[in-house]
Amino acid sequence: MTYQANQTLPYRVELYRQLKRKRTAFAYGFVLSLPILVAIAVKFGPSGNSGGPTRLGSGTTDLIGLATLGAANFTTTMLYFSTPFLLVTVIALFNGDTVASEASWSTLRYLLASPVPRTRLLLQKIKVSLTLSLIAVLLVPLSAWIVGAIAFGFKPLQTPLGATFDNATALSRIGIMTGYLAISLLFVAGLAFYLSVRTDAPLGAVGVAVGTSILLNILDAITALGVVREWLPVHYAFSWFDALSITIDWSQMIRGASYCAMAGILFYALAIMKFAKKDVTS
Amino acid sequence: MKLRALVLALTVTALLPIHSVAAEVTSKSQQTAPGIFIDTSIYLPKKTPAPAILLAHGFGGSKDSVVTEAQAFQKRGYVVMTWTARGFGKSTGQISMNSLSAEIADVQQLISTLGKRKDVLQDRTGDPVVGIAGGSYGGAAALLTASQDKRIDAVVADITWNDLSQALFPQSSSDLAEAGPFKKIWTGTFFALATLQSAYLGECGALTNEWCSAYKSAVMNGQPSAAERKLLRSVSPVSFLSSIKAPTLLSQGQADSLFPLNESSQTAAVLKKNGVPLSMIWHAAGHDGGADEKKYLQEQYSRWFDKHLLKQEIDFPLFQFTKTNGSISLQDSTAIPKSFTATRLPFEAEMKKLPLLAQPAAMSYPVGGIPSAISSLPGIGSAGSLAATVASSFAGFSPAFVPGQSGFLDSAVLQEPISVTGSSRIKVRVTSTTGEATLFFSLVTKSPSGAVSQPNGIVAPIRLTNIPAEGRDITVTLPAVILDAAIGDTVAIGISSTDQGYELPKSPAFYSVTAQSPLEYPVISAVPAAGTSANWLWPILALLTLFGAIVLVYIRRPRPSAQERDEDFLVQVENLSKTYKDGYRAVDGLSFTVSRGQVVGLLGPNGAGKTTTLRMLMGLIFPTEGSIYMDGKAVYPGSPALANLGSFVEGPGFLPHLTGRENLDLYWKSIGRTSDKYLDEVISITKLGTALDKKVRSYSQGMRQRLAIAQAMLGMPDLLVLDEPTNGLDPQQIAEMRQVLKDYAKTGRTVIVSSHLLAEVQQTCSHVVLMHRGKLIAFGPMKKILTKNRQARSLEEIFLELIGDDLVIGKELS
Numbered sequence A: 001m002t003y004q005a006n007q008t009l010p011y012r013v014e015l016y017r018q019l020k021r022k023r024t025a026f027a028y029g030f031v032l033s034l035p036i037l038v039a040i041a042v043k044f045g046p047s048g049n050s051g052g053p054t055r056l057g058s059g060t061t062d063l064i065g066l067a068t069l070g071a072a073n074f075t076t077t078m079l080y081f082s083t084p085f086l087l088v089t090v091i092a093l094f095n096g097d098t099v100a101s102e103a104s105w106s107t108l109r110y111l112l113a114s115p116v117p118r119t120r121l122l123l124q125k126i127k128v129s130l131t132l133s134l135i136a137v138l139l140v141p142l143s144a145w146i147v148g149a150i151a152f153g154f155k156p157l158q159t160p161l162g163a164t165f166d167n168a169t170a171l172s173r174i175g176i177m178t179g180y181l182a183i184s185l186l187f188v189a190g191l192a193f194y195l196s197v198r199t200d201a202p203l204g205a206v207g208v209a210v211g212t213s214i215l216l217n218i219l220d221a222i223t224a225l226g227v228v229r230e231w232l233p234v235h236y237a238f239s240w241f242d243a244l245s246i247t248i249d250w251s252q253m254i255r256g257a258s259y260c261a262m263a264g265i266l267f268y269a270l271a272i273m274k275f276a277k278k279d280v281t282s
Numbered sequence B: 001m002k003l004r005a006l007v008l009a010l011t012v013t014a015l016l017p018i019h020s021v022a023a024e025v026t027s028k029s030q031q032t033a034p035g036i037f038i039d040t041s042i043y044l045p046k047k048t049p050a051p052a053i054l055l056a057h058g059f060g061g062s063k064d065s066v067v068t069e070a071q072a073f074q075k076r077g078y079v080v081m082t083w084t085a086r087g088f089g090k091s092t093g094q095i096s097m098n099s100l101s102a103e104i105a106d107v108q109q110l111i112s113t114l115g116k117r118k119d120v121l122q123d124r125t126g127d128p129v130v131g132i133a134g135g136s137y138g139g140a141a142a143l144l145t146a147s148q149d150k151r152i153d154a155v156v157a158d159i160t161w162n163d164l165s166q167a168l169f170p171q172s173s174s175d176l177a178e179a180g181p182f183k184k185i186w187t188g189t190f191f192a193l194a195t196l197q198s199a200y201l202g203e204c205g206a207l208t209n210e211w212c213s214a215y216k217s218a219v220m221n222g223q224p225s226a227a228e229r230k231l232l233r234s235v236s237p238v239s240f241l242s243s244i245k246a247p248t249l250l251s252q253g254q255a256d257s258l259f260p261l262n263e264s265s266q267t268a269a270v271l272k273k274n275g276v277p278l279s280m281i282w283h284a285a286g287h288d289g290g291a292d293e294k295k296y297l298q299e300q301y302s303r304w305f306d307k308h309l310l311k312q313e314i315d316f317p318l319f320q321f322t323k324t325n326g327s328i329s330l331q332d333s334t335a336i337p338k339s340f341t342a343t344r345l346p347f348e349a350e351m352k353k354l355p356l357l358a359q360p361a362a363m364s365y366p367v368g369g370i371p372s373a374i375s376s377l378p379g380i381g382s383a384g385s386l387a388a389t390v391a392s393s394f395a396g397f398s399p400a401f402v403p404g405q406s407g408f409l410d411s412a413v414l415q416e417p418i419s420v421t422g423s424s425r426i427k428v429r430v431t432s433t434t435g436e437a438t439l440f441f442s443l444v445t446k447s448p449s450g451a452v453s454q455p456n457g458i459v460a461p462i463r464l465t466n467i468p469a470e471g472r473d474i475t476v477t478l479p480a481v482i483l484d485a486a487i488g489d490t491v492a493i494g495i496s497s498t499d500q501g502y503e504l505p506k507s508p509a510f511y512s513v514t515a516q517s518p519l520e521y522p523v524i525s526a527v528p529a530a531g532t533s534a535n536w537l538w539p540i541l542a543l544l545t546l547f548g549a550i551v552l553v554y555i556r557r558p559r560p561s562a563q564e565r566d567e568d569f570l571v572q573v574e575n576l577s578k579t580y581k582d583g584y585r586a587v588d589g590l591s592f593t594v595s596r597g598q599v600v601g602l603l604g605p606n607g608a609g610k611t612t613t614l615r616m617l618m619g620l621i622f623p624t625e626g627s628i629y630m631d632g633k634a635v636y637p638g639s640p641a642l643a644n645l646g647s648f649v650e651g652p653g654f655l656p657h658l659t660g661r662e663n664l665d666l667y668w669k670s671i672g673r674t675s676d677k678y679l680d681e682v683i684s685i686t687k688l689g690t691a692l693d694k695k696v697r698s699y700s701q702g703m704r705q706r707l708a709i710a711q712a713m714l715g716m717p718d719l720l721v722l723d724e725p726t727n728g729l730d731p732q733q734i735a736e737m738r739q740v741l742k743d744y745a746k747t748g749r750t751v752i753v754s755s756h757l758l759a760e761v762q763q764t765c766s767h768v769v770l771m772h773r774g775k776l777i778a779f780g781p782m783k784k785i786l787t788k789n790r791q792a793r794s795l796e797e798i799f800l801e802l803i804g805d806d807l808v809i810g811k812e813l814s
Helices: A011-019 A022-044 A071-082 A086-096 A098-105 A107-113 A118-152 A167-184 A186-198 A202-221 A223-231 A239-244 A251-276 B002-015 B063-075 B103-116 B137-148 B164-168 B184-201 B209-221 B226-234 B261-273 B294-308 B537-555 B610-617 B640-644 B660-670 B679-686 B689-693 B701-713 B731-746 B758-762 B782-786 B795-803
Strands: A003-008 B024-033 B036-044 B052-056 B079-083 B122-124 B130-135 B152-158 B248-253 B278-283 B319-328 B335-342 B350-354 B361-365 B406-410 B418-422 B425-432 B437-446 B460-464 B472-477 B481-485 B490-496 B509-515 B519-523 B526-528 B571-579 B585-594 B599-603 B625-630 B645-648 B671-673 B719-723 B750-755 B767-772 B775-781
Touching: A003 A118, A003 B640, A011 A118, A011 B660, A022 A071, A022 A086, A022 A118, A071 A086, A071 A118, A071 A167, A086 A098, A086 A118, A086 A186, A086 A202, A098 A107, A098 A118, A098 A186, A098 A202, A107 A118, A107 B645, A118 A167, A118 A186, A118 A251, A167 A186, A167 A239, A167 A251, A186 A202, A186 A251, A202 A223, A239 A251, A251 B537, B024 B103, B036 B063, B036 B103, B052 B063, B052 B103, B052 B137, B063 B079, B063 B294, B079 B103, B103 B130, B103 B137, B130 B137, B130 B294, B137 B152, B137 B248, B152 B294, B164 B226, B164 B261, B184 B209, B209 B226, B248 B261, B248 B294, B261 B278, B278 B294, B319 B481, B361 B490, B406 B437, B406 B509, B418 B519, B425 B437, B425 B460, B437 B481, B437 B509, B460 B472, B571 B610, B585 B610, B585 B625, B585 B767, B599 B610, B599 B731, B599 B758, B610 B719, B610 B750, B625 B640, B640 B645, B640 B671, B645 B701, B660 B671, B660 B679, B660 B689, B660 B701, B679 B701, B679 B731, B701 B719, B701 B731, B719 B731, B731 B750, B750 B758, B758 B795, B767 B782, B767 B795, B775 B782, B775 B795, B782 B795
Parallel strands: B052 B079, B052 B130, B130 B152, B152 B248, B248 B278, B278 B319, B585 B775, B599 B750, B599 B767, B645 B719, B719 B750
Antiparallel strands: A003 B671, B024 B036, B036 B079, B319 B335, B335 B526, B350 B519, B361 B406, B361 B509, B406 B490, B418 B481, B425 B472, B425 B509, B425 B519, B437 B460, B437 B490, B571 B585, B571 B625, B767 B775
16 A cells, blocks of 8 residues: 555645635735835835824834834834734634635545544644744845845844844844744644634634634723733733843743743543544534 | 623623622721820731731822722731821811821831731731821822831832922932922922812811921022921921831832922932931832823732732842823723833943033013913822822823923934833023023923923922023933933934923023033843743643643544455445434445446435435445444544545535646645556546636536546555436436446446436346335345346336335334
8 A cells, every 4th residue: 555644644744735825915915015115105105204203103212103113113013013913813814714714615525535634634633733833923124124124224233122233133022022923823824724624614703813813902901800910921922022121130021931832732532532533524 | 602601701700790809907096195186997808917008198199099098908817907197087186297206106106006906917015017098198108107117018119209399499410419399389289289178177278387488488488498498398307217117118109290200219229328228219100190100009019018028039120110102092092001020220230321402492571471381280180099090181281381481402313212111311501681580391202203301290390599690500310210312313302491280480581501421321121021921831831731632632532343244345334324423324234245347336215315425335324223344444634544436426526726736646646555546547437628727616417427436546545435426417418428337347346336217227226225214125136136036127126016106205104
């Protein structure tokens, strides 16, 4: 027999299958359009060029007000803009749609019967979804840096906390922030993937994952909940702010990253266990 | 479902009533001197004996003003004693502004009371383990008591004065010996608080005559006499600092025009020199309101007492300060106070120089000082509790710079941002047309659009006399501030000739101020205070979770039966049953075998269990009972035995955005086979032709069906399973399909085809499995079934004969 289970659904094949999809291009398009749209709005918008340096927002020392100083500040602000919703949605899409869409196309049963072992199928899917997600997260600072450099030039990164970093330090800080952001999104990724395994409706999985994230954000905004909020994974979404101070305070980032990674891992494990015993009827 | 339960659980937990303190509070009136009765309260913690904390209240308040703080300390395990100072609330006596022989002597009596209590830890007999804390008036009481009584073991003093004469007649230059301008509005507020609630006692209320007449004289003259300055000094910590030995935490607010940050700097400098264990906090609250930092401050104060009364190992930063310009709350756009820690105090900071432009500031002074600039209006902060954050809607940046009455000494536009932490200095030359000048200096930032921001509206007043015609040089100590200026901003020294809060000259004048030195500003390297210290337990926990998840997934993996059967039959179905979750038994005790080279028809009406059987054969769903063997090996999800099977069940499944060829190619690459895929043969059998290079999205039903069958045939598997392959095909296509199957079987391979069209199958199959309601009805070679009852008939007739009239789907079997 020429069948080898560890040759089924190779990473490259699954990556190609997903990359050929329009939704992938659309998702990346959204991510890429953010810095471009903001830069255009600032440069050519109604309030542009009204004397003095063009500013975004009304503050002068907050993150948004500092956005137009240069590439580094612009990048940091774009990270801030994309953290709460844009990246959450894109990552939920990549992870929530991957299995459910196979089910809705009926391709899932042919892959399983061919046979691609169930755990292998999910592991390959997870690898590819995480790759796509990581690309989306990396696209934010990369595109923002390039757009920022073109629109506003290279200037030292000035933080709302009063610190200033040269471009080399700024890049390493942006690296830390992006890395943290990527890990902290594991919670949404894991949740979406779990839902994807549980349903045959791709949009349902994505929607519930995004909805849960929104709900948890609302709960996190209710200060009356006190310490309960510290147990919500979304509580740490903006902890990468701490990388903006001269000496980095790692405590929140360590807790947030660990916590979100843990939640993500649990959801992925749950997904694999559920799927291993599921009757595939789609 | 589980998720919803989780969210619900979280919400319910949050709504549970917060565990309340076992409030054991006893009130008592204690006589401390003849005719003086002090109203006290004792808060006992759960566990005694415990160290004690004396908690003083602010001016105009009473012991009830500090209940929240008292309860917090009580909950932390301290015996807390609060009291109402002389002349306030239910305590008798007159107010003498923390006089050592009056108010402070009262506190010493209270310490003795604590020294007799069994529930208070004692250093030695009559000497309790006791700390003292207070804000504003209470803060001064704390410092003064600590200087008079060696039994005090730790001090926390918030928003209080170092030198009351400097606070009420501020002179912001060490070059000048005479008193500064009278801070009349704040002082008047104090006087009102002391007299109004006891106005029935006369114009001085509960205030002693000495203090009452001193106030009246200050208002009348605008200047203190030598005796009055001596009186103010007699209740100022500055006079007694050398006697303080207990560890002291000084806390001061940025939003405080009454006792600005410099007051705490002055106290700290002396205590530091004397070697007293010391820490300082510059928070964002104060007598003018500011940010709400109660929670943070309460925690810091508790930690201070934990360190020095409970002798806990606590790393307490030398200097902490709050910035309110760091980040904005995403919820309500208010500033989020962020704390920083530093290992130097502001007066030890490195002084950096910022050159100022040469233009002098020139301004007029209107007669009588009308109109006046309003830098800040005193908040009604006098009832100040420990953290004293009584909001004043007036505090802030009102018209602090009236045109014509103010000017600026500007820096160049900043090319790099600067942060100022503490008091800046500048040498200026002042000229005046009257030979006298009262000026109000502040450090401000100007944004590129010209907006001036004056941190918390705090000004540094200067009152000069005897100015020669060519002007007088003085070094001005600017208000201590926490200020960040960005690239593009300008830093400036704002100078105003008027300020409504102060006593001003009568005669009109014209002033000019020229910078004689660069601005010297203090810079401290600070780090954000860790909210919680970095805990490496978390990543370890995350790694454990990963490890645990892998183990769990491995343990919980389905373990398929390793049973084998002999390889005589290609497929063996043994006693197969499937009951769905809703209780529907789709397949019931089904057994049959398929040999190589057969074309087997799996026949039965809709709902007979055909598709369910095929799904189990493909490893998509789990049998409730029984098992399936292929080539003698058990079939289960992912079983290698399935590699010999090509399938088409319940319609085609393709990626709609790819072409037919890409779909076949990707499918083949996905299934882990290395043998030849026989693509050309498959395409010719299914007659796909050029349609193969169009997107599947554009296919007709028949084309999809054929592509799906081509996919099932890829690699020419030993067993081809087709579920209703003729569904949706026209008669000609059905005939073609029939031929496809026959051709496939001719190669020695096996085909299982299911259908509900019995007549159709009759022409194709060599063997038949007849099903009804999940049960096997007949099984065998087509010819044998057809010749049952010795008479060749149609399959349909035989089927109907076998099942009778039981054709209604879902009908209960009796």
